[in-house]
Amino acid sequence: DSGVTQTPKHLITATGQRVTLRCSPRSGDLSVYWYQQSLDQGLQFLIQYYNGEERAKGNILERFSAQQFPDLHSELNLSSLELGDSALYFCASSLPSGGTVSSNTGELFFGEGSRLTVL
Amino acid sequence: AQSVAQPEDQVNVAEGNPLTVKCTYSVSGNPYLFWYVQYPNRGLQFLLKYITGDNLVKGSYGFEAEFNKSQTSFHLKKPSALVSDSALYFCAVSPGFQKLVFGTGTRLLVSP
Numbered sequence: 001d002s003g004v005t006q007t008p009k010h011l012i013t014a015t016g017q018r019v020t021l022r023c024s025p026r027s028g029d030l031s032v033y034w035y036q037q038s039l040d041q042g043l044q045f046l047i048q049y050y051n052g053e054e055r056a057k058g059n060i061l062e063r064f065s066a067q068q069f070p071d072l073h074s075e076l077n078l079s080s081l082e083l084g085d086s087a088l089y090f091c092a093s094s095l096p097s098g099g100t101v102s103s104n105t106g107e108l109f110f111g112e113g114s115r116l117t118v119l
Numbered sequence: 120a121q122s123v124a125q126p127e128d129q130v131n132v133a134e135g136n137p138l139t140v141k142c143t144y145s146v147s148g149n150p151y152l153f154w155y156v157q158y159p160n161r162g163l164q165f166l167l168k169y170i171t172g173d174n175l176v177k178g179s180y181g182f183e184a185e186f187n188k189s190q191t192s193f194h195l196k197k198p199s200a201l202v203s204d205s206a207l208y209f210c211a212v213s214p215g216f217q218k219l220v221f222g223t224g225t226r227l228l229v230s231p
Binding site: 002004033035042043045048056058090092107108109110111112113 | 153155160161162163164165168209218219220221222223224
């Protein structure tokens with residue numbers, strides 16, 4: 001058990017809809033990362049938050065947005081869903097409070113993912 | 120931009136034999152290199168990392184990886200494969216304290 005919790009585990013919805021995926025990082029971790037895993041694109045970095053602020057952005061579509069709340073949990077919002085958005089969405093966390101950014105060597109702790117199916 | 124390449128989609132090995140899963144990287148500056156494993160319907164699990172120091176890094180479950188700067192490689196190895204090692208293995212690179220960039224993954228199949 002990595003200590004990272006993601007909900008829901010499975011989600012089936014229709015094209016055009018909007019969904020929210022939730023992530024609770026390991027206790028005390030300040031950084032949260034979102035990744036998308038699909039068969040054709042592999043594991044793609046979407047976005048990173050550090051202590052509530054956006055830190056890095058990857059291949060995230062404009063239809064997608066995320067945020068990290070004061071209690072450090074994060075949500076990934078996916079809107080105007082398309083069939084191609086069907087994928088496994090992973091959240092990962094790192095960097096316990098008390099550590100420094102420069103001491104963070106990048107080891108991530110992943111949740112078990114939220115499987116999104118768009119019909 | 121940093122990237123990793125895993126040239127093999129699948130590696131097949133018999134139980135008890137040594138295994139190697141290949142990874143090459145491209146990054147400006149000193150690389151932070153990682154191996155992760157993903158079992159079916161599970162998240163990725165950290166195996167090992169190279170930051171600095173010895174080129175041979177030992178990790179979880181008997182795995183090790185050899186960092187070769189001249190060949191820009193970071194191959195994952197295990198002296199004796201187990202059927203339970205069958206999984207999807209990802210190599211990843213980070214320029215330091217930022218997002219990880221993952222390779223496309225290599226499926227390892229260990230036959231009894």
